[in-house]
Amino acid sequence: MSSRRFAVLKTGNGSEFVQKTYGxxxxxxxxxLEEDGEEWVVYSVMDGDFSFENEIDTFAGFVITGSPADAHADDDWVLKLCEVLRVLNQKKKKVLGICFGHQVLARALGGKTGRSDVGWEIGLKQVHLDTELVSKVFNVQLPPTVNVLVSHRDQVSCVPPGALILGSSKKTKIEMFSIGDHVLGLQYHPEFFKDVVLDIIHNLxxxxxxxxxxxxxAIQSVKENDPHQEQLKGLCKAFLKGPTIKEV
Structure with a gap:
């Protein structure tokens, strides 16, 4: 296994602005997440590219992107992704799921996801973390409350068996969950910038x-505060690239 090789599982396209500005x-x-000396490979699973299946053991970790698609849908590629995620879980490969990725991880591993009763959550919001659990599982110190950028109308309603809820908010009870130290789901977007969220708001x-x-x-929330992106980036890197710690 290469400790320096990672796969991005692409599940959605951004707007024209996002594509031109950020790729x-x-x-x-x-x-x-990328650092010097690493190899990052993108697989467009939304287009049926699961060619990494025969190379799973050559990757140190996987990242599932956000998407406008529904993680609870029965599209062929979504169902196939769920199958592959179960394999990754069995192998205890490190998998980071962001927004859609968080939701599809929960679904694949035995939890539940779907449309939220609260409707759209978009803009900048506060998430309350279980800092003791985060520290035990990932050996990372985070503040008890973090500002995050969000854009979703679906959410996880039930975590998979054996999962720990690490973060919650007023309208989304499962903002962050883990399984062991090899699965991490984030409902929010550590990779986003303010202008990305403002673009999404405009398009909606x-x-x-x-x-x-x-x-x-939503616009006011983005303009009034800044997200804790550096802290969230640190968490993601510590999870994806850190040594195995322990299960809680």
Whole structure:
């Protein structure tokens, strides 16, 4: 196994702005985590590219990107992704799931996900962390409350068997979960920037998927505060590249 080789499982495309400015969700995830001397390979699983299946043991870790798709859908590629995630879990390969990735991880490993009763959560919000558990599982010290960037209307309603809930918020009870030290799901976006969220808000407004009141509150939340991106980046890197710690 290469300790310096990682795979990004691309599950969605960003807007034209995101593609031109940041290279898409896959490139943003890579930019968040990549360090010198590492090899990062993107597989567009949304287009049916699961060619990494025969190379699983050559990768140190996997990252599942965000997506406008539904993690609870029965599209062929989503069902195939669930199958592969179960294999990765059995092998105890490190898997980081972001937003859609968080949701599809939960589904694949025995939890539940779907449309949220609270509707869209978008903008900047606070997430409360179980800092003791985070420290025990990943050997990382984080503040008890972090500002995060979010854009979702689905959420995990039940974690898989054996999972620990590490973070929650007022409207989303499962913001972050882990299984052992090899699975980490984040409902929020550590790879996003403020302008990405503002672009999403604009696009949702223009397609009538978001009402003016919700949009205005979301825009204000982004303008008033900054996300704890460096701390969240540190968590993701510690999880994906750190040594095996222990199960709690």
């Amino acid at each position: 898409g969700f896959d490139k943003m995830s890579e930019n968040l 407004l223009t397609t009538n998927m978001l009402d003016d009141g919700t949009a205005n509150k």
